[in-house]
Amino acid sequence: MGSKVDRRIIKSQNLIQSTFLTMLIEEGFDEITVKKITEKADIGRKTFYLHYADKFDLLDTMVKRQLEELEKICEWKKEKGFIEGSVIWFNYFEENRAFFEALFRSESTVSFRKQLLDFMKVQLSKKIGEINPEKDAEILLRFLSMAVLGIVESFVLNQLNSGTEKIAKQVGELLEQTIALASR
Structure with a gap:
C-alpha cells in the first residue's frame, strides 16, 4: 500500500x-x-x-511540475505531426504565460532555461527519425531545441506580433523542413 x-x-x-x-x-x-x-x-x-530548502528549491519544484504537465501533453500529442503538435504546445504556454514570463524575465532562473532546453531535446529526439549518418544528431537536437526555446521565450514575452496558432504552425513547419534536410 x-x-x-x-x-x-x-x-x-x-x-x-x-x-x-x-x-x-x-x-x-x-x-x-x-x-x-x-x-x-x-x-x-x-x-x-x-x-x-530555499526559494530556488521551491522554484525547481514548480518547474518540475510544469515539465510533468508538458510531458503529459507531449505523450498525448505524440501521434500528431509537428505543426499540429506545435499548436498544442504553444497553447499550453499561452495558458501558463504569466508563470513562464516571470521566469524568462528573471536573471536568476538559469536552471529553468536549462531544464526546459533539456526537456525540449528529449521530446524532439523522440520525434526525429533517421538522419543522415554524416550529420551529427546531437548538433541537430541542440540547434532545434535552442531555436524552439528562443521562439517560446519571445512568444511568452510578447515579442512576436503574430497569434499563437500562426506562430506555432510556422515553428512546426520549420521543424519539419529542418529535419527533412538533415535526413538527406
Whole structure:
C-alpha cells in the first residue's frame, strides 16, 4: 500500500506555492525572499523550511511540475505531426504565460532555461527519425531545441506580433523542413 500524504502537508505546500506564484508574477523572482513568502502566506519560516530548502528549491519544484504537465501533453500529442503538435504546445504556454514570463524575465532562473532546453531535446529526439549518418544528431537536437526555446521565450514575452496558432504552425513547419534536410 502506498503511504498517504498528510493533508496538512499538501495544504502547506499549496499555500507556499500559490503565494510564491503570485509574488513571482507580481514582483519577479529576484525580488522574492523566504521572509517575504512566509509573511505573505502567513506561515512561519520553519514551515517553509520543512518543505523547501530555499526559494530556488521551491522554484525547481514548480518547474518540475510544469515539465510533468508538458510531458503529459507531449505523450498525448505524440501521434500528431509537428505543426499540429506545435499548436498544442504553444497553447499550453499561452495558458501558463504569466508563470513562464516571470521566469524568462528573471536573471536568476538559469536552471529553468536549462531544464526546459533539456526537456525540449528529449521530446524532439523522440520525434526525429533517421538522419543522415554524416550529420551529427546531437548538433541537430541542440540547434532545434535552442531555436524552439528562443521562439517560446519571445512568444511568452510578447515579442512576436503574430497569434499563437500562426506562430506555432510556422515553428512546426520549420521543424519539419529542418529535419527533412538533415535526413538527406
